[in-house]
Amino acid sequence: MSIFRFFSKPTSAPAARERLQVLLAHERASAGDSELVTVLRDEILAVIAKHMQIDSDKVNVTMERGLQMSTLAVDVEIPFDAVKKKKKAA
Amino acid sequence: MGKVIVVTSGKGGVGKTTSTAALGAALAQGGAKVVVVDFDVGLRNLDLVMGAERRVVYDLVNVIQGDAKLTQALIRDKRLQTLYLLPASQTRDKDNLTPEGVEKVITALRKNFDWVICDSPAGIERGATLAMRHADIAIVVTNPEVSSVRDSDRIIGLLDSKTVKAERGEQMEKHLLLTRYDPARAERGDMLKVDDVLEILSIPLLGIIPESMDVLRASNVGAPVTLSDDRSAPALAYFDAARRLNGETIPVTVPGEKRGFFGKFFGRKAA
Numbered sequence: 300m301s302i303f304r305f306f307s308k309p310t311s312a313p314a315a316r317e318r319l320q321v322l323l324a325h326e327r328a329s330a331g332d333s334e335l336v337t338v339l340r341d342e343i344l345a346v347i348a349k350h351m352q353i354d355s356d357k358v359n360v361t362m363e364r365g366l367q368m369s370t371l372a373v374d375v376e377i378p379f380d381a382v383k384k385k386k387k388a389a
Numbered sequence: 390m391g392k393v394i395v396v397t398s399g400k401g402g403v404g405k406t407t408s409t410a411a412l413g414a415a416l417a418q419g420g421a422k423v424v425v426v427d428f429d430v431g432l433r434n435l436d437l438v439m440g441a442e443r444r445v446v447y448d449l450v451n452v453i454q455g456d457a458k459l460t461q462a463l464i465r466d467k468r469l470q471t472l473y474l475l476p477a478s479q480t481r482d483k484d485n486l487t488p489e490g491v492e493k494v495i496t497a498l499r500k501n502f503d504w505v506i507c508d509s510p511a512g513i514e515r516g517a518t519l520a521m522r523h524a525d526i527a528i529v530v531t532n533p534e535v536s537s538v539r540d541s542d543r544i545i546g547l548l549d550s551k552t553v554k555a556e557r558g559e560q561m562e563k564h565l566l567l568t569r570y571d572p573a574r575a576e577r578g579d580m581l582k583v584d585d586v587l588e589i590l591s592i593p594l595l596g597i598i599p600e601s602m603d604v605l606r607a608s609n610v611g612a613p614v615t616l617s618d619d620r621s622a623p624a625l626a627y628f629d630a631a632r633r634l635n636g637e638t639i640p641v642t643v644p645g646e647k648r649g650f651f652g653k654f655f656g657r658k659a660a
């Protein structure tokens with residue numbers, strides 16, 4: 300490879316190291332499906348399901364795992380008649 | 390209706406996941422709606438190569454078992470609006486992939502995407518046969534070395550017998566993608582020649598991807614090589630392969646045979 304390229308590009312190994320640290324920290328913690336973000340995700344969805352019928356197009360879940368902090372976003376569109384519908388279905 | 394591609398090889402470590410990501414991104418960069426599907430249950434890696442490993446919410450097995458809807462499991466690429474990933478499960482094993490479940494998922498994806506690209510696990514077991522089962526097109530990834538060519542031949546046999554297309558008596562469209570081609574070793578005569586591999590396997594050539602540091606760098610930063618360095622030699626080779634998948638006829642250049650070091654260097658400067 301050209302020496303010019305070497306100087307023109309930041310090295311990629313630090314990025315690889317950082318990504319692996321985050322990923323493996325989470326994978327090790329989640330042996331047995333106990334990763335906190337996934338536990339929270341499932342319990343929050345269960346709570347929502349208690350009150351309304353979950354329509355997958357209306358519930359959007361995103362997660363972003365970090366080393367110091369992870370984020371979990373649960374976006375729910377709650378229709379005006381959600382409770383009535385749930386009662387009818389029950 | 391979209392087309393379903395399986396990226397397969399038999400032998401491990403030849404470049405299936407790298408190629409799935411690079412071709413998927415290249416097709417999406419051309420404006421197509423693309424989903425890449427990881428079939429390597431238990432040993433997923435496509436999420437890492439795509440740089441989406443921190444954002445996995447649900448996976449293929451969750452969808453098959455009904456724990457999540459397909460739309461919830463799809464992860465949209467942060468760089469390309471039309472590129473999606475369906476991750477494999479890391480914690481379950483292959484037995485969770487049922488033929489019926491896989492069929493349902495592929496049928497749904499086919500309706501919503503222009504291209505569905507399935508990254509097969511190595512081997513010839515369940516995971517590999519399920520990944521190829523519903524394909525319209527197979528990309529056989531091969532390195533120019535004896536054991537890889539032998540395993541590719543074995544996989545071609547499976548493609549012609551164990552897939553839905555084969556069972557219907559139809560012809561599976563098969564393409565050879567020669568990867569990790571090292572011009573220096575070719576020069577020394579220590580590597581199988583492109584023509585020899587083509588003659589032995591006798592399927593048409595989709596492209597030749599050179600062995601390159603750019604691929605390693607791309608996987609370090611978590612981007613398909615066609616995104617991380619779209620002027621690099623492997624990226625250009627993947628772009629050409631994607632155009633061939635779209636039906637264009639462009640001649641295949643053997644890496645190192647046309648432009649040497651200076652050609653490459655000045656080509657870069659001029660761009």
Ligand SMILES: Nc1ncnc2c1ncn2[C@@H]1O[C@H](COP(=O)(O)OP(=O)(O)OP(=O)(O)O)[C@@H](O)[C@H]1O
Nearest residue numbers: 401402403404405406407511569599600601604605
């Ligand atoms: N053209 C290339 N130049 C240099 N390295 C490459 C190239 N293609 C693939 N590699 C490297 O080879 C290794 C295996 O690649 P990859 O994971 O894509 O193979 P695979 O066929 O998916 O493997 P597996 O059978 O384990 O799923 C990776 O480290 C990857 O970075």
Ligand SMILES: [Mg+2]
Nearest residue numbers: 405406429434
């Ligand atoms: Mg792989």
